[in-house]
Amino acid sequence: MLKHKTLISDPINPSLISFKPRQVLLANQNMKHAIDKPSAPALKSEQKALLLRSVAGYLNSNGFSKTLKKLLSEAQIQKDGFIGCTLDLEDMCYKYLEAM
Numbered sequence: 001m002l003k004h005k006t007l008i009s010d011p012i013n014p015s016l017i018s019f020k021p022r023q024v025l026l027a028n029q030n031m032k033h034a035i036d037k038p039s040a041p042a043l044k045s046e047q048k049a050l051l052l053r054s055v056a057g058y059l060n061s062n063g064f065s066k067t068l069k070k071l072l073s074e075a076q077i078q079k080d081g082f083i084g085c086t087l088d089l090e091d092m093c094y095k096y097l098e099a100m
Contacts, residue, residue, distance in 0.1 A: 052077060054087035 043051065052075045059068040072079060 050087055054089050057083070057087075058089045 052071070056068060056071055056075075056077055059065075059071060071077070
């Protein structure tokens with residue numbers, strides 16, 4: 001008669017069996033945060049236009065010509081429409097960081 005040998009070993013860690021890829025875990029975390037966090041208020045059309053013009057002015061002043069060209073085409077802004085923008089993004093960012 002054949003004798004059956006039983007293998008006695010340490011119990012298997014259940015976290016090793018239920019392996020999930022890192023991307024799946026991160027996506028689940030991001031979805032939970034998106035559900036918990038209230039959405040930001042929507043900008044009015046004139047606020048959005050001012051923001052887009054200020055971003056265009058920033059890109060122009062710092063030499064991001066390809067990105068500026070793409071922004072102008074996507075946002076449907078005329079090339080001269082952002083030149084006189086009074087909103088300075090660098091100044092706003094600096095003031096925001098000072099306030100924190």
